[in-house]
Amino acid sequence: MQAQLPFYPDQASNFAPSVDALMTFLILVSLFFAVAITAAIVFFFFKYRRKSENEVGYPIHGDMRLESLWIIVPAFLSLAMFGWGAVVYVDFRHAPQDTLDIYVIGKQWMWKIQQPNGRREINELHVPIGRDVKLVMASEDVIHDFYVPAFRVKMDVVPGHYNTMWFRPTKAGTYRFFCSQYCGTNHAVMGGWVTVMDPSDYAAWLSGSSGTDSPLVAGEKLFTERACVTCHIGNGSGRAPSLNGVYGGTVRLADGSTVTADDAYIRESILVPSAKIVAGYQPLMPAFQGQLTEDQILSLTAYIKSLQSQPIPATGAGVLTTGKK
Amino acid sequence: MSTSPTTPAVHQLPEEHYLNSTYGLRSWLLTTDHKRIALLYLASVTFFFFIGGIFATMIRIHLLTPNGYLVTPETYNKLFTMHGVAMIFFFLIPSIPAVLGNFLVPLMIGAKDLAFPKINLLSWYIYLVGGCFVLYSFATGGLDTGWTFYTPLSSVYSNSAVTPAVIGIFINGFSSILTGLNFVVTIHTMRAPGMTWFRLPLFVWAQYATSIIFILGTPVIAITLLLVGLERMFHLGFFNPALGGDPILFQHLFWFYSHPAVYIMILPAMGVISEIIPTFTRKPIFGYTFIAASSIAIAVIGFFVWAHHMFLTGESTYAALAFSLLSYLVAIPSAVKVFNWTSTLYRGSISYDTPLLYSLGFIGLFLIGGLTGLFLACLGLDIHIHDTYFVVAHFHYIMVGGAVMGYVGGLHFWWPKITGKLYPEFLARMAAVILFVGFNLTFFPQFILGYLGMPRRYHNYPPEFQVLNVMSTAGASILALGYLLPMLYLTWSMRYGKVAGPNPWPATGLEWRTPSPPPTENFDVTPVVDWEAYDFKNRPDLGLTQPSGPALSPAHGDD
Numbered sequence: 001m002q003a004q005l006p007f008y009p010d011q012a013s014n015f016a017p018s019v020d021a022l023m024t025f026l027i028l029v030s031l032f033f034a035v036a037i038t039a040a041i042v043f044f045f046f047k048y049r050r051k052s053e054n055e056v057g058y059p060i061h062g063d064m065r066l067e068s069l070w071i072i073v074p075a076f077l078s079l080a081m082f083g084w085g086a087v088v089y090v091d092f093r094h095a096p097q098d099t100l101d102i103y104v105i106g107k108q109w110m111w112k113i114q115q116p117n118g119r120r121e122i123n124e125l126h127v128p129i130g131r132d133v134k135l136v137m138a139s140e141d142v143i144h145d146f147y148v149p150a151f152r153v154k155m156d157v158v159p160g161h162y163n164t165m166w167f168r169p170t171k172a173g174t175y176r177f178f179c180s181q182y183c184g185t186n187h188a189v190m191g192g193w194v195t196v197m198d199p200s201d202y203a204a205w206l207s208g209s210s211g212t213d214s215p216l217v218a219g220e221k222l223f224t225e226r227a228c229v230t231c232h233i234g235n236g237s238g239r240a241p242s243l244n245g246v247y248g249g250t251v252r253l254a255d256g257s258t259v260t261a262d263d264a265y266i267r268e269s270i271l272v273p274s275a276k277i278v279a280g281y282q283p284l285m286p287a288f289q290g291q292l293t294e295d296q297i298l299s300l301t302a303y304i305k306s307l308q309s310q311p312i313p314a315t316g317a318g319v320l321t322t323g324k325k
Numbered sequence: 326m327s328t329s330p331t332t333p334a335v336h337q338l339p340e341e342h343y344l345n346s347t348y349g350l351r352s353w354l355l356t357t358d359h360k361r362i363a364l365l366y367l368a369s370v371t372f373f374f375f376i377g378g379i380f381a382t383m384i385r386i387h388l389l390t391p392n393g394y395l396v397t398p399e400t401y402n403k404l405f406t407m408h409g410v411a412m413i414f415f416f417l418i419p420s421i422p423a424v425l426g427n428f429l430v431p432l433m434i435g436a437k438d439l440a441f442p443k444i445n446l447l448s449w450y451i452y453l454v455g456g457c458f459v460l461y462s463f464a465t466g467g468l469d470t471g472w473t474f475y476t477p478l479s480s481v482y483s484n485s486a487v488t489p490a491v492i493g494i495f496i497n498g499f500s501s502i503l504t505g506l507n508f509v510v511t512i513h514t515m516r517a518p519g520m521t522w523f524r525l526p527l528f529v530w531a532q533y534a535t536s537i538i539f540i541l542g543t544p545v546i547a548i549t550l551l552l553v554g555l556e557r558m559f560h561l562g563f564f565n566p567a568l569g570g571d572p573i574l575f576q577h578l579f580w581f582y583s584h585p586a587v588y589i590m591i592l593p594a595m596g597v598i599s600e601i602i603p604t605f606t607r608k609p610i611f612g613y614t615f616i617a618a619s620s621i622a623i624a625v626i627g628f629f630v631w632a633h634h635m636f637l638t639g640e641s642t643y644a645a646l647a648f649s650l651l652s653y654l655v656a657i658p659s660a661v662k663v664f665n666w667t668s669t670l671y672r673g674s675i676s677y678d679t680p681l682l683y684s685l686g687f688i689g690l691f692l693i694g695g696l697t698g699l700f701l702a703c704l705g706l707d708i709h710i711h712d713t714y715f716v717v718a719h720f721h722y723i724m725v726g727g728a729v730m731g732y733v734g735g736l737h738f739w740w741p742k743i744t745g746k747l748y749p750e751f752l753a754r755m756a757a758v759i760l761f762v763g764f765n766l767t768f769f770p771q772f773i774l775g776y777l778g779m780p781r782r783y784h785n786y787p788p789e790f791q792v793l794n795v796m797s798t799a800g801a802s803i804l805a806l807g808y809l810l811p812m813l814y815l816t817w818s819m820r821y822g823k824v825a826g827p828n829p830w831p832a833t834g835l836e837w838r839t840p841s842p843p844p845t846e847n848f849d850v851t852p853v854v855d856w857e858a859y860d861f862k863n864r865p866d867l868g869l870t871q872p873s874g875p876a877l878s879p880a881h882g883d884d
Contacts, residue, residue: 026699030697044673056861063612071657082704084703158638
């Protein structure tokens with residue numbers, strides 16, 4: 001099943017061999033049916049050619065056994081395709097622990113990418129071999145899609161949502177990436193190159209950074225500048241819940257329900273705080289919808305994530321159970 | 326190679342028929358005769374096919390070189406958008422139902438007309454008004470949102486004439502709804518004596534299934550596009566996240582209609598094939614009930630697969646699993662049809678007439694289109710091939726290889742009934758072969774392009790994709806010839822073709838028991854049906870000899 005057909009692109013990630021194996025399986029099953037049916041048609045076509053002008057065919061109305069056969073066999077093959085496809089997809093949708101998180105922002109018509117140490121790239125993405133990489137993606141305008149054919153991965157980048165996707169690069173080289181969700185005039189040129197490097201080369205490349213703040217540092221600054229810090233006090237004495245240990249944990253809301261504090265929840269709570277009020281607090285926080293860029297929201301999220309390991313105060317905590325690993 | 330195997334007798338056109346019973350523009354524009362309305366539709370959908378075809382031609386010429394010099398990116402985006410809108414909403418969806426269905430449903434069930442003849446005419450006018458809005462959009466700024474109108478691109482960011490286009494499609498929706506309603510009522514209430522449900526031609530079953538989708542699905546697309554228009558004009562936040570809307574909501578609503586719409590396009594074509602194959606093998610169709618039931622199954626299950634277009638939008642993993650499984654479920658009734666059609670050929674008396682060539686072409690192309698649908702429904706594989714040329718190739722195999730082959734094959738099959746004249750058989754066979762070859766050369770390379778990673782809707786592309794794109798464009802020029810030929814010789818035959826007679830093939834349906842072209846009231850006497858569908862055995866009126874070879878077992882020979 002590892003056979004590489006000539007029209008298979010480079011295999012440069014952990015997903016490439018599994019997607020290609022799936023492809024080979026589907027091609028084989030399809031070829032079997034396509035050839036069998038075509039052969040039957042061609043054979044009948046010549047064998048039962050009309051011999052005389054007024055000839056009539058042999059009246060056969062159907063056959064229950066055949067009908068059952070060609071319902072059951074395709075049903076089982078379909079189940080096999082579904083099951084195998086589901087395994088690959090579920091793996092793709094669930095990133096492992098301890099990923100290298102890289103932020104990706106799509107806007108008409110360019111990709112802005114930021115490495116964990118703050119190094120920024122435009123339409124370029126550098127990643128190390130062998131490391132699980134997670135792209136955390138947001139859009140500033142319309143829906144885009146980040147697609148790396150050599151990795152066999154893509155994911156829509158949707159305004160107002162965070163989408164993530166992960167992969168583990170396996171082969172050094174430069175590969176194209178594309179925007180594959182139609183996004184307006186220059187959709188076709190909204191692409192670039194992914195460079196897969198040895199970990200040591202990647203580390204050297206990262207340190208050659210011209211040095212903007214990492215998302216975490218930028219987020220910490222914003223947290224002060226935007227006066228978040230005046231209410232969200234770490235020891236729980238503020239008018240707003242402490243954010244220590246919140247990221248990844250479970251939060252109890254005023255209406256009694258609970259919610260997992262993931263990227264999407266934090267984003268919503270910054271932009272539209274009144275949507276989900278933490279139990280025991282008043283809806284005092286101003287909405288930041290339209291006040292922050294996607295970059296800034298990502299930075300704030302990175303900072304809040306870093307508070308995951310801070311001690312949780314006995315009172316005034318925003319969190320029910322912590323997401324601390 | 327005579328096309329008239331029964332009698333060498335020279336036929337004469339009936340003295341009075343639906344085409345010459347009245348004259349003048351008024352008699353056409355105010356007609357309530359379903360057959361004339363079918364011809365009005367024929368002219369209008371052909372017009373939109375031509376427009377859509379011109380856009381397609383420009384797209385393929387532009388893609389000959391990686392950096393495409395023919396048009397600017399803006400224009401290219403408008404071309405593929407307008408190609409899609411014209412072809413899907415104004416050609417494919419109405420083509421078989423509104424042209425062949427309109428003409429044939431009453432004839433096939435032995436009725437004088439549809440249940441609501443005036444509403445039928447109204448449908449055509451609504452279609453025209455919708456079409457005018459869309460043409461206005463094309464002419465004043467064009468449309469560059471993709472036929473899928475994804476938000477917030479369409480509702481906020483696009484600078485093209487989106488509003489008139491969505492109004493046009495909104496209006497046009499009512500034409501579909503009324504046609505569907507008309508068919509359902511007609512099929513329920515106006516069948517001739519003896520025409521039971523299980524004696525109905527399978528074409529009628531297919532029209533019935535299609536009508537259900539028309540009625541249940543079309544309101545959703547109409548309202549959804551209206552919401553896009555409202556968001557654009559009045560900044561109401563339905564889909565724009567900056568106004569609190571959700572862009573993914575649009576995709577759910579859009580595909581709730583637009584996936585079943587694929588079955589609107591393919592089901593009627595399947596109906597056509599199910600008529601042609603028994604006629605040109607002169608035997609009952611294999612597994613009548615299974616083919617009829619699979620039409621209904623496709624129409625019903627087709628409503629529960631929409632989110633398979635959205636596996637990579639970030640929808641929940643559980644939703645993706647459910648929609649993938651349901652998508653595989655809908656593949657089974659389609660497979661059942663293909664197996665039954667193929668089995669019908671077994672021990673038939675197969676003639677090589679044009680409609681059968683189209684039908685066999687249909688099976689081959691639909692087979693590839695259907696099988697590649699399994700690739701896209703496969704979650705793991707869709708990660709890679711979603712939104713690439715693989716998708717483009719897949720749906721063209723279904724919609725062009727399937728629906729258009731069925732439509733053109735059906736036009737040939739019923740042309741003698743519609744016009745009373747035969748088309749030139751040799752030219753027609755040639756055109757069928759040219760279409761098949763041209764089609765495969767155009768679209769098969771696109772599967773490979775897709776797996777190599779070429780995204781769709783690209784006005785330029787990396788140079789390594791050029792060879793396959795050149796092949797595709799070469800195929801498209803052959804395909805264009807394949808479409809032009811029938812347009813020319815069918816038009817020619819209206820005047821110069823040989824007179825066909827009432828039943829040139831011969832076929833078993835009621836529509837062949839009345840003169841060609843039929844009289845305005847369809848039948849001089851209401852027919853009474855006392856035979857099963859596609860029964861060549863108990864029909865001495867067809868003038869055929871009974872099967873040679875081993876004797877039949879008395880009980881229908883169901884071996």
